[in-house]
Amino acid sequence: MKSDKAVILIVDDQPSNVFVLEHLLSSKDRVLLQSSNGKDALKIALDKEVDLIILDVQMPGMDGFEVAQILKSNRRTKDIPIIFATAVSKEHKFVMKGYEEGGVDYLYKPLDPEIVKAKVAVLLKIQLQKKELIEKNLALQKNELLINNSSDIIGIIDAANFKIEEINNAFTSILGYSKQEAKETAITFFLSNNDRVLVQQLREQRKDKLFFETRIYCKDRTIKWLQWNVIVKYGKWFVNARDVTEIKEVEKIRNHLATVVHQSNDAIYLHDEEGKIISWNEGAERMYGYSEQEALHMKIWNIIPDYIHPESGEMIMSVTTGNKIQDIETKRVNRHGKLLDVLFSASLITDSLYGHKSIAITERDITEKKRAEEQLRESEKKFRKLFENAPYPMWAYDLTSLKFLEVNETAVKTYGYTKQEFLAMHITDIRPEEEVAKLLEDVKERKKDVESSYGWKHRLRNGNLIYVEITSHLLNYNGHEAVLVVSKDITERKLAEEQIKNLNAELQTNIVQLETTNKELESFSYSVSHDLRAPLRALSGYSKMIEEDYASVLDNEAKRLLGNIQTNAQRMGTLIDDLLAFSRLGRKEVQKTEVNMLKMVSSILNEISLDHKANITVKELPQAYADPALIYQVWINLISNAIKYSAKNDKPEIEIGSKMLDEEIVFYVRDNGAGFDMKYVDKLFGVFQRLHNPNEFEGTGIGLAIVQRIITKHGGRVWATAIPNSGASFYFSLTEQHKQFKHE
Amino acid sequence: MNKRFDILLVEDNPSDAELTIRALKKINIMNSLLHLQDGEEALEYIFCTGKYSARNIEEIPKLILLDLKMPKVDGLEVLQKIKSDERTKIIPVVLLTSSKEDKDIIDGYKLGVNSYIVKPVEFQGFIKAVSDLGLYWLLLNQPPQ
Secondary structure, eight states, rough: OOOSSEEEEEOOOHHHHHHHHHHOOOTEEEEEEESSHHHHHHHHHHOOOOOOEESSOSSSSSOOOHHHHHHHHHHTTSSSOOOEEESSSOSHHHHHHHTTTTOOOOEEOOHHHHHHHHHHHHHHHHHHHHHHHHHHHHHHHHHHHHHHHHHHEEEETTTTTTTTTEEEEEHHHOOOHHHHTTTTSSGGBOOHHHHHHHHHHHHHHHEEEEEEEEEEEEESSOOEEEEEEEEEEEEEEEEEEOOHHHHHHHHHHHHHHHHHEEEEHSEEEEEETTTTTOOOOOOHHHHHHHOHHHHHHHHHHGGGGGGGHHHHHHHHHHTTTTEEEEEEEEEEEOOOSSSEEEEEEEEEOTTTTTTTEEEEEEEEEEEHHHHHHHHHHHHHHHHHHHHHOOSOEEEEEEEETTTHHHHHHOHHHHHOOOOOHHHBBGGGGOOOHHHHHHHHHHHOOOOOOOEEEEEEEEEEEOOOOOEEEEEEEEEETTTTTEEEEEEOOOHHHHHHHHHHHHHHHHHHHHHHHHHHHHHHHHHHHHHHIIIHHHHHHHHHHHHHHHHHTTTTTOOOOHHHHHHHHHHHHHHHHHHHHHHHHHHHHHHOOOOEEOOOOHHHOOOOHHHGGGGOEEEEEEEOOEEEEEOOOHHHHHHHHHHHHHHHHHHHSSOEEEEEEEEEETEEEEEEEEEEEEEOOOOGGGGTTSTTOSSSSSHHHHOOOHHHHHHHHHHHHHOEEEEEETTTTEEEEEEOHHHHHHHHHHOO | OOOOOEEEOOOSOOOHHHHHHHHHTTTOOOOTEEEEESSSHHHHHHTGGGGGGTTTTTSSSSSSEEEEEOOSHHHHHHHHHTTTTTTTTTSSSSESSSSHHHHHHHHHTTTTTEEEEEOSHHHHHHHHHHHHHHHHHIIIOOOOO
């Protein structure tokens, strides 16, 4: 509608009729247009928006019906109501034709003013209402289009039960449910439990407007995020819900990323073009010792050592112009003034909204790593020095190609090859052929880190072979799996070993020979005991027989001489017995056990108590660990010696006892008898060695020899001290016995 | 040959044999002693073989004095044969030896010797040892019948 005024077109060829009608219908809310023929009328109806046409039926040229027919055939004009005014055609057929042409009413001439007024008023009203309806309908259609075309969900929900009353297409396109499925279903049905509670709580707040987010189940059971905008009115929720799932996802990822950044061990921070720090992560807190709070009031110059401020400034400039910096090693300083080695990366971030520039920094603390590298270099240097100056030949060879990789000076000197020659050779080249197979096998099986082997042979440049002891270990040499070898020339040792081996073999032969000799000796002593004694018995026996059978014819001198023969034969017998006893000792195994020395000595003294007149004192005697039979022999010999050699004293005194001497228990037998001259002490313990004349003291000189042999066999020692005619002391120790007592 | 002997002396050394016989004579138990020169002859006599095949094995001597060391068959071997035969093992056997070697004595006892005597060089001792032995075995010890 161009104006609020109703437009009425009056078509009549009679100006008087027009005049009358204008007069009748004129009103301030109407515009009256007039036309005197059908042609003009059609023109006006097409040009102007006409609300009502009063059309004279009888007109020259095109009559009223013709005009109406044309009007009805045009889309723009077909809805315009027409009132036919006629004077003539009052017949029924005309009236019907009028209605057929789409006219609405008839006025009959002469016109009744009141009827005309009333009819026009009613028709106009209807027409205006109709127009209004059409317009409203159009508006509604537009709205529906807008609503359904919206990518947001738009709808009306009953606040009382959350039932969906109206909903647009977006509900289907976003969530997958059809409108039928949505309508009359409570929106809460689609929500998760938590969100159901949320919207119920929101309803209770009784606000006019609500703004919230929920998750919602789609028909395919996926979950989407909706952002709700609700106006509450008439007990209804007029809702607009936007799918923010993607935004949420992005937000989630952004949150994750932020956490990752925040927790990173690297220092990650932002600063603006002036160097003011605008973000500061935990890694930075740890690395520099400044909290986020502190850092946000700092500029980067606080953590850059003074001496590199200029170059750092240039670097920032460069980044500001869009250059990226990746992993540059530089220095930083922490809160405590400690210099750090860092790996520095920087790039520019430009705010898309306002164009603010900030610089994103990542710094990794490599101080420790640098130090470790430095140490490694240092130790490599030391190792190299050690390698070069080692007194032993050393080299490294490639475990795969077996080529020499490195060789030291001593190796060059020892083996005679120059370094160049070595480096052109393989490890197999210095091995004698027969060892190469074993070497290759060893290399193949090589697993242990460190290995030592012994007795390999290496060939020198001059062709000589040397024996070596090898210590080798696996190492990575400039990316090669290699073996580091220390070689030690042990040729001399090896030769010495060979010698020892030979000597051992010789010794073995000697032992066998000795055993044979021993056996021979044994059978010798056996036959001595039989064969030598028989003639002695004959000598003694027959001289006795002469003495008995020819007693009457023998004078005293003859009898004395015969007596001497018998005495000497007897003496010879004793010597043979002693000799055999002594040689038996040599073969006897010592079988040690606990020996109660006091008991043993007491029993010996009991046995011989009647055969002497000596006063024998026994002092304390500890337990001993010895062969009882042999020790018994020692005591017998020492005690009977003491008795024998003190027998000529008026008051023979003998003392038997023990004492500690240098942590060693020593047993002794002391007498006050004949003693001996200490200059002959060396002969004292020899076999058949005597320091006294047989006329003075009888004996064969075997007793002390036996004592010495027994004590030596026990691992102890025996010795004597004496003063001629004042007495002698005999001492012996038993090492094992001493040990035994130390244990207790 | 058919004479029965109380004592059998097996001794290769004539001097020792003479001295032994003299020692036994001194105590008057010498009337029925047979001296055999070696182990082989002793076995022939005891088991009635060879030149003694006509002898009755059941006429056993009352005592055998057996020297240990003899040519051909030695004393221990003779002893072993005597002691392993049911007919002769009851005969008392005394080993005469000039050795004190433990091994010989132990071997003798293992084979069932009744006694042994080490021949002393000294004549008086020898006489005493032999006569004590002879008296004990001939007069005191009653062999099982």
